Amino acid sequence: MTVICSAESGATVRDLAQAFQIPVFWAGNPSELSSTLEQAGREHGPAVILTSALEAETALSGGTTAAVVDFTNDLLGAIASRGIDSVYISRTSCARLGASRADLDLHVVADTQAAAMRATAAFKAAGRSACAVVTSPAELLAQLNGLYDASFDSASVLLISFEIDRWFLDPVDVLGEISAISVVLDGTDQDSTRLRDALLTVAGGGKGVTHIHVTNSAITAGNGSALVESARSLDIPTSLIGLPGSTVAAHDEIARAAELIEAAENISIIVGRGATGARRELLELASRIGAPLYCTMGALAADVLGDHCDGLVGTSGHDEAMQNIRRSQLVILVGVSWRGSAFELVGSSPVISVNADPLTFLRLPPESIGLLGDSREMLEALIGCSNDPVGVTNTARPGAPQRTGPRESARQLRAATVAQIIDHELAKADKASTLSVDVGINTLWAYRFVRSASRYLWTASFATMGFAVPAAVDVAVRNPEEISVAIVGDGGIGITLAELRNAAKVESTTVIVVFNNGALAAIKFESWIMGWPDTSSEFAPVDFASFARHCGLPAVTARTSEEFGNAFRSALRNDGPMLIDARIPAVEAPALAGRIHVRQVVGLLSGWLRDGKSARSGAWSMVKAVGTDAAVQTIRRIGRRE
Numbered sequence: 001m002t003v004i005c006s007a008e009s010g011a012t013v014r015d016l017a018q019a020f021q022i023p024v025f026w027a028g029n030p031s032e033l034s035s036t037l038e039q040a041g042r043e044h045g046p047a048v049i050l051t052s053a054l055e056a057e058t059a060l061s062g063g064t065t066a067a068v069v070d071f072t073n074d075l076l077g078a079i080a081s082r083g084i085d086s087v088y089i090s091r092t093s094c095a096r097l098g099a100s101r102a103d104l105d106l107h108v109v110a111d112t113q114a115a116a117m118r119a120t121a122a123f124k125a126a127g128r129s130a131c132a133v134v135t136s137p138a139e140l141l142a143q144l145n146g147l148y149d150a151s152f153d154s155a156s157v158l159l160i161s162f163e164i165d166r167w168f169l170d171p172v173d174v175l176g177e178i179s180a181i182s183v184v185l186d187g188t189d190q191d192s193t194r195l196r197d198a199l200l201t202v203a204g205g206g207k208g209v210t211h212i213h214v215t216n217s218a219i220t221a222g223n224g225s226a227l228v229e230s231a232r233s234l235d236i237p238t239s240l241i242g243l244p245g246s247t248v249a250a251h252d253e254i255a256r257a258a259e260l261i262e263a264a265e266n267i268s269i270i271v272g273r274g275a276t277g278a279r280r281e282l283l284e285l286a287s288r289i290g291a292p293l294y295c296t297m298g299a300l301a302a303d304v305l306g307d308h309c310d311g312l313v314g315t316s317g318h319d320e321a322m323q324n325i326r327r328s329q330l331v332i333l334v335g336v337s338w339r340g341s342a343f344e345l346v347g348s349s350p351v352i353s354v355n356a357d358p359l360t361f362l363r364l365p366p367e368s369i370g371l372l373g374d375s376r377e378m379l380e381a382l383i384g385c386s387n388d389p390v391g392v393t394n395t396a397r398p399g400a401p402q403r404t405g406p407r408e409s410a411r412q413l414r415a416a417t418v419a420q421i422i423d424h425e426l427a428k429a430d431k432a433s434t435l436s437v438d439v440g441i442n443t444l445w446a447y448r449f450v451r452s453a454s455r456y457l458w459t460a461s462f463a464t465m466g467f468a469v470p471a472a473v474d475v476a477v478r479n480p481e482e483i484s485v486a487i488v489g490d491g492g493i494g495i496t497l498a499e500l501r502n503a504a505k506v507e508s509t510t511v512i513v514v515f516n517n518g519a520l521a522a523i524k525f526e527s528w529i530m531g532w533p534d535t536s537s538e539f540a541p542v543d544f545a546s547f548a549r550h551c552g553l554p555a556v557t558a559r560t561s562e563e564f565g566n567a568f569r570s571a572l573r574n575d576g577p578m579l580i581d582a583r584i585p586a587v588e589a590p591a592l593a594g595r596i597h598v599r600q601v602v603g604l605l606s607g608w609l610r611d612g613k614s615a616r617s618g619a620w621s622m623v624k625a626v627g628t629d630a631a632v633q634t635i636r637r638i639g640r641r642e
Contacts, residue, residue, distance in 0.1 A: 002040045004033075007050035012550040016048065019547035021540070027051040067219050068164060069098035074224025075160065075214065076101050078231035079131060082199045084158060086122055086130040088115040093135040097162060107477070110501035112139055114470035116146030116157065117496065121471035123155040124301070124457050125434065126478065129202050131158040137169050144174075145495070147209050149464035151178035154207035158198075162214045171213050182211040187221030192230040199231055254378075257352045257369045258385035264330035267291040270313055271305060273298030274335020274355060274375060281379035282334065283308060288386045294321050296336060297447055301456040304335075316444040335375050336360065354378045408565040415442070415515055415584045417561045419449035422485065422513065425568055427452035431509070433483035434475045438468035438492035441521040446487045453485070466495025469512060473503050476577070480508035483572065490516045490542060497547070503577050504553035510577040511568065514544045517586040524586065531606035538586065548579040555579040 010026025017024040023043050027033035033053045040047040076087065076099060086105045089097075090112045099106060109115050119130035134140045140161055150157040159179075161171050172182045181201045183194035201210045261267065269291045271282060282305065286293050292310040299305065300312065311321025325331060326349075333353040337360070351368040353360055354375055361370030371378045405424035406417050426433050435453035437446045443458070457475070459467040472486035484506075493514055503512060524537040548555035555578065558564035564582055571578040 001046045002037065002043075002049060003046065004037075004049045004051060004054075006052070006054045008052060010050055013050060015546045015550035016050070019543045019550060021543075023047040025049045027053055029053050064096055064098050067222060068096070068162075071214070071219045071222070071224040072097040072099050072162070073101055074228050075212075076104055078195065078228045079158065079160075079199070079202075080104050081228065081232045082202065084129050084131050084202065086119070086128070087133055088118045088130065089133040090115060090139060093133055093139060093162075096135050096164060097133070099133070107474075109470070109499065111470070111496040111498035112142045113145055113466060114473075114496050114499045114502075115139075116143040116150065116159065117464065117467050117470040118146075118474040119157045120146050120150040120153070120155045121436070121457055121467070121474045122478070123150070123157065124153065124471075125455065125475055129156040129158060131160060133160045133162070135162045135164060137167050137171075140169075140171055140174065145464050145466065146470075147175070147178055149459045149467065151208045152463055153459070156202060156207050156210070158202055158210045158212070160212045160214065162219075163216055164219070165216075172211070175209065175211050178209050179211045180208040182213065184213045184215065185218040185227075186215045187217035187219075187223065191218060191221075191223060192227060195227050196230060253369055253371060254381045254385065257371060258382060260330055260350055260352060260369065261289055261332075261382065261386060264328075266328045267330045267332065268294060268325045268328040269332045269334065270294050270296065270325065270336055271299045271309075271334050272296045272336035273302045273304070274337065274357070275299065275304050276302045276335070276375075278334070278375040278379055279305060279308075281376055281383065285332075285379055285383050285386065288383060291332070292321075292324065294325065297458055298337060299335075300447070301458045303455065312447060314447075316447045318448070333360070334379065406561065408561040410560050410562055413558060413560050413564055413582055413584055415445050415517070415588050416449065418513065418515065418564055418582050418584065419445040419487075421561065421565050421568055422446075422487070423450040423452045425565075425572060426450070426483070426485070429483055429572060431481065431483050432479075433485060434472075434479070436468045436471035436475065436484070436486045438486070438488035439463070439465045439522075440489035440492055440515075441525070442487050442489045442492070442515040444522075445515070450487070454482075465492045467492070469493060469496050469499050469503065472510060472512060473499060473506060476503075476506045476508050476510040482508070484508070484510045486510075486512045488512065488514055489521070490514060490518065490544065491520045491539075493544065494542075500548055500551040500553050500579070503579075504548075504551050506577045507575065509572060509575060511571040512548075512577070512579040513568070514579065514581050515584055516542070516544060516581050517584045517588070519586040521586055521588075543581065545579060545581040548581075553577055553579055555581060557581040557583065559583045 010028070013024045013026050022045065023040065025036045025040060025047065027036040027049055030053045033049070033051050036049050040049055080101065080103045086107065087099070088107045088109055089099060091108050094108050107118065109118065115132040119132045122128060122130040132143060134143060143159065147157065147159065172184065175182055181198055183198045185191045185194060195212065198210050198212050267289050269282065269286055271293055273296070275282060282293060293305055293308055294311045294313050295305060295309040296313055300309070311318040313321060313325065328349055331349055331351050333351060335355060336353070348365055351364050352371065353364055353368065354371045356372065356374060358372055364370060406420040408421070432454040434455040434457060435446065435450060436457040437443055439459055457471045468486040468488040472484045476484040503510060518541050519538040521537070524534045527534045527537065545555035545557045554576070556567045558567050558580055564580065567580045571580065
């Protein structure tokens with residue numbers, strides 16, 4: 001298979017060949033291209049030809065017309081009038097639409113999938129709705145990865161799809177599962193009303209995906225200016241602007257919850273993303289009842305508690321926090337999603353769940369109470385029923401990395417050490433920092449060890465691989481005075497690899513750390529835990545540093561903790577981007593926090609036996625990790641007794 005790519009020069013041929021260990025050729029004119037094609041055809045396996053011999057890109061089918069340009073800019077003006085100031089679009093779509101407006105930040109993505117991901121990241125980082133634009137069914141399908149994340153994480157994203165040529169799929173049907181509202185502009189008198197409905201959803205504080213589909217009929221109707229005037233004159237009812245809902249829980253349920261709190265001597269509070277905005281109430285309740293506050297990943301990302309978090313929950317969190325929760329006589333869950341693992345942490349103890357989603361009450365243990373309503377209002381009601389503060393202050397976060405930093409040496413680099421060095425160096429930085437984390441086992445290392453970032457951007461439910469690099473680029477563009485760090489696995493970065501082109505253009509401190517272990521490590525360990533042999537999680541090695549240099553992005557490879565520490569500190573000193581290709585072992589296993597179920601042990605043994613010799617290093621790594629973690633916990637318990 002031969003892939004021909006248009007390129008301006010062959011200066012990076014060697015870097016590209018080194019990155020993927022495949023033949024790469026350069027052809028500067030049609031004659032060279034012809035002979036190079038013959039040469040590439042004799043190769044066994046894939047080959048790439050970079051060439052400047054291709055004709056300049058011609059107008060696409062149904063190319064740009066004055067009607068398309070006028071309607072596009074009118075519609076973009078309409079959304080700009082409602083406070084949406086950022087649009088993410090591919091180079092192809094930008095050319096087809098002729099999009100250009102001074103009142104909008106138009107971000108041209110290098111990787112098509114990055115449009116929706118960057119729009120989602122913009123909302124997560126700054127709470128502002130953003131827009132992604134597509135002009136073909138292929139581009140629409142490429143956005144699904146990011147749009148599902150927006151839907152799951154309640155991020156407000158506007159998607160506009162332009163049907164310049166006839167589409168052979170129904171975009172409304174494709175997005176039916178994840179869109180809060182989907183309207184079609186078809187050139188009729190109803191277009192103003194439909195656009196009004198969509199903009200009401202976005203400007204009124206609606207969360208999730210809002211979809212506007214523009215047909216060719218709407219474009220040829222030429223009513224774009226009327227849509228702009230309609231949008232500008234739109235009055236949003238006060239009742240729609242994100243006001244907290246009224247209390248739904250009955251007074252007797254609140255009274256029962258207060259009785260449970262008064263009767264319990266050992267209480268733990270688990271805080272989820274749904275408790276955003278209720279920090280003051282959470283701290284007051286915790287002080288009154290003498291309870292520690294533990295965070296889910298969503299709460300950490302939303303900065304619900306700030307520096308007042310006493311530990312992290314989940315199998316990726318802190319073991320001491322989970323053990324404390326299991327010993328509690330009562331557990332209070334505030335804004336914890338039903339998709340999370342917090343409900344598996346509480347054992348058989350009664351639970352008070354405060355949530356606006358009644359689905360969370362379906363999984364509660366016996367003798368538990370569900371309080372349906374706004375977190376702040378419910379917490380205020382519980383505070384009103386509680387006694388005076390008991391004078392107990394929150395303790396230091398259990399399991400948090402020591403600020404002395406990990407020891408750096410010439411030994412093989414390990415994933416835990418990478419995360420600990422990042423945490424230590426960000427703690428010393430004199431600028432605010434945002435950590436964008438991808439999906440995979442790298443998520444676990446970041447969640448457990450990196451606690452020094454000012455802000456965290458995660459993908460909901462571990463659903464969207466490829467999120468971290470587009471998110472980090474967007475943060476860097478929007479906040480050039482801050483540090484932007486991406487933690488991504490070698491599987492995740494492959495999803496949006498082309499966005500490194502945009503990363504190379506960033507003019508502020510941006511560090512992309514690739515956990516390069518040559519495998520989908522999360523899949524490997526999940527397979528073993530389920531008792532399956534690991535047959536396809538590993539892939540051919542990729543030199544991401546070489547590929548980054550091919551994209552114009554400075555990059556280094558680190559194989560030891562000493563090399564990584566030096567590289568990361570150097571990157572933080574620069575006012576520009578850098579990629580660090582951190583080479584770590586694929587079999588490095590984290591110790592799961594909390595109680596290990598017998599089914600997991602049986603599954604691991606079964607998976608290791610089926611894999612035979614290839615599983616020995618992974619088995620030993622996991623046993624060693626569990627043993628080390630148990631030793632640390634024992635030393636801590638002895639220290640507390642003394």
